[in-house]
Amino acid sequence: MQNLKELIGQSIMKSEETRPLTIKNIQKMHKVLIIPLEYCHYNEKNGRISTYISKYLSTANELKKGDIEAYNKVLEQFIYESNPNALDKTKKNIQLLGQLEPGVILNDGRIIDGNRRFTALRKLKEDGNADIFFKAILLDQSEGIDEKDIKKLELQLQHGKEKPVEYNPIDNLVDIYQDIIENELFSVEEYSQYVNKNVSDVKKMVKRAILMNQFLQYINAEKQYYIARDWEFDTILQDMLNIIERQLKGIDVINILDDKTDKHEVQEYLCIRNTLFTLALTGRMLHTHDLSRHMRDIGKHVIDSDEKDDFLDDIEDHVDDIYDTLHEHDKIDLETLKEVSREIDKVQQDLAQKGEEYIESGKQSDVQTKPVSIMNKVLKDLEKLDFVQLKYMDDETEQDFLTHYSKLKKEMEKIDEALRV
Incomplete structure (x- = not known):
């Protein structure tokens, strides 16, 4: 030139x-x-x-x-x-x-x-x-x-x-991944300065970008970024990130796979991550309505519940079967994904059904245990009350306190009445 x-x-x-x-x-x-x-x-x-x-x-x-x-x-x-x-x-x-x-x-x-x-x-x-x-x-x-x-x-x-x-959100994530992770042109702090964003916001985007790349590698479609764009995956990536970070407190998705010190944490990360990746893939292949809501329900009512281990064990074979089928191909693109989806339709349908069953079970459990959760919160708040201070309230404060106390007694009477039914 x-x-x-x-x-x-x-x-x-x-x-x-x-x-x-x-x-x-x-x-x-x-x-x-x-x-x-x-x-x-x-x-x-x-x-x-x-x-x-x-x-x-x-x-x-x-x-x-x-x-x-x-x-x-x-x-x-x-x-x-x-x-x-x-x-x-x-x-x-x-x-x-x-x-x-x-x-x-x-x-x-x-x-x-x-x-x-x-x-x-x-x-x-x-x-x-x-x-x-x-x-x-x-x-x-x-x-x-x-x-x-x-x-x-x-x-x-x-x-x-x-x-x-x-930007399209996925194009933005690709740009961030290439500039900060792949080509190492900038630190998170430098990048945030150049694009007028908070460091914390840029770090969240880096985490989503890393999850996106891991997802594409997982489904054997490395760097096929258009798949994430066509599937409008930005929100889904954030949903998955939220679930992972709730389960593994203090985890840093940016370098978790480089950490060789805690193999158990890495294994737990991969187990939860791979499950979420498979559920997200299956959801898109089966055209699940409001996949983001579905992923949040999986997180709230299943992964964050006492049923987590049973759920992960129950669908482990499905996750492995789908992964193995994807990796039987040289490389995956959208057309190949449609073929694979037809091949493993029964596995996907079974996986989707199990997910719905666990979500419904979790919701039912949440309804049943909600009164206990509320009562625990009330008791914890009452434990903060310093009874000595009650003697030193001025008249106006004492009147306010007695009004609230009267309301509390009436609520307790309602609870007694409900329990006698």
Whole structure:
């Protein structure tokens, strides 16, 4: 690819506009250039389309930059599909007002900021509009700008806007996983700073991202992120994370599998995790209505109950059968999942039925034991009462206390009456 810097003053022209950018913690003004569209190409590492790229590559396709226009055509479609409403709005705005906000590209033509604006400009050119150019700042990597600087700038530009266009939640998790875990570009603290989020919120997203990757590995569909996107799995991942963290107090999902000191905790984690993964997979395959509610019910009424061990033992063979069937295939995609689901339909139906039976049993048990739970809470609160203090209440406080005490006695009489029935 040619160096665009060499074309400044020839086919690339300078404008009168400037834009401030902060790189390596130094802010400076940069000239905005007017660049022919054919010199620019999409960034295949754009987090907003990571799930679309994973689906494209899963079908034996390759992204080749030998033919830039063919490459751009493929990624243009992904950009459009990721948020067609936002793209159409951007196109209309540019058609009416021109490109008001410049993008950022590298000297090899890779777009760092402005993929949607670039797409809108391409669409306008396809519609027959003449004199369509991309206004952008040109950054030269030979000046010491590395991948971390580029990604940091990308995050700051995307999330620093007053109203940034929201990611698909799964695309966001993929981006976070690649930046923090896979490529180790940033710490959680650094990332939270660049995207204007709390450290605790980013850490939760990292945990969901790790669970997502573990889930895809578990079902033999490693990095097939589009599956999690198509299944709208973000909420399900949080449901599973909540259950795991309630069961294993103090567990850190981020590094639990790297911890070799407590093998028992790792085994317990894998047992609960694999069960939840299988239930979530089965739920999607059987089109369970409100899968998130179902997973929460499994957590509340089964995993968090005295029936947990019986339930895990009861469905262990089902979990193993489904896992083994998935791993008989070289690799799983959505179509293969449908085939596998037909193969193991009876196992899935049995598993779903057992889950419902345990949930109903748990709900019934909760109803039966709820009075005891409430009474325990009342007794614990009464134990906090300091009887010595009763002697030193002023008149107004004493009257309030006696009113509440009278109500309490009446409630106790109602309990006596109910128990005599």
